Amino acid sequence: MSRELELTRETPATAIPAGTTTVLPSGTPVFVMQTLGGNITVRTDRGLFRIDARDADALGEEFAAVRADASDAPTEFSEQAVWDALKGCFDPEIPVNIVDLGLIYDLVVEPGPSGGHKISVKMTLTAPGCGMGPVIANDAKQRILALPSVDEADVVIVWDPIWTPQMISPEGRMALGLN
Structure with a gap:
């Protein structure tokens, strides 16, 4: 999962480790670091961020199914x-x-x-x-x-x-x- 992707839309995210919420702009280049527990950790040029599973579609189709295992x-x-x-x-x-x-x-x-x-x-x-x-x-x-x-x-x-x-x-x- 170390390839670079671009966010397809504005995406709410939580800065790691600060815990502050932000919005990553559409087109932001990201590297997916992990997809565990129904969330996605990405690295950008601004640092690490956690993207909630409900916003996984912003990473493209292959991540749209990421969710907590209900x-x-x-x-x-x-x-x-x-x-x-x-x-x-x-x-x-x-x-x-x-x-x-x-x-x-x-x-x-x-x-x-x-x-x-x-x-x-x-x-x-x-x-x-x-x-x-x-x-x-x-x-x-x-x-x-x-x-x-x-x-x-x-x-x-x-x-x-x-x-x-x-x-x-x-x-x-x-x-x-x-x-």
Whole structure:
């Protein structure tokens, strides 16, 4: 995916790592860096940006089908389904999901107000001050809320303990070539 493409229309994007939103003009040359978790990370002469799956068509037909994998959505709730949903969230700069990166510190399932479930997640980031933190946390929240019988989801970013590369799972280490 290292070939250069041009955006076919004005495209909303999120600057990485600042987390600020912008619009990339039509005709902007981009290099696709990764297409994980239903989003696309591109490099431009202005830096790295994340393009949401709903705007993937701006990269051309081959990217129009990029989306979060809803076809694998569970039909019943389980704690494992929450973990699996979180594994669909990716740091836009690292090709490993947030669970295997070791960013999820705590996950609590409680009864929800309408008879469903309330999910509370504590997560961290690989670097303090990363502007993408709220974006990644919101991705996690939206994936959890999409699960059956989830009434509420709360995803908060914490800084204790400080994340270290030793927290990466064996699967994540293998994906990153750290074995």
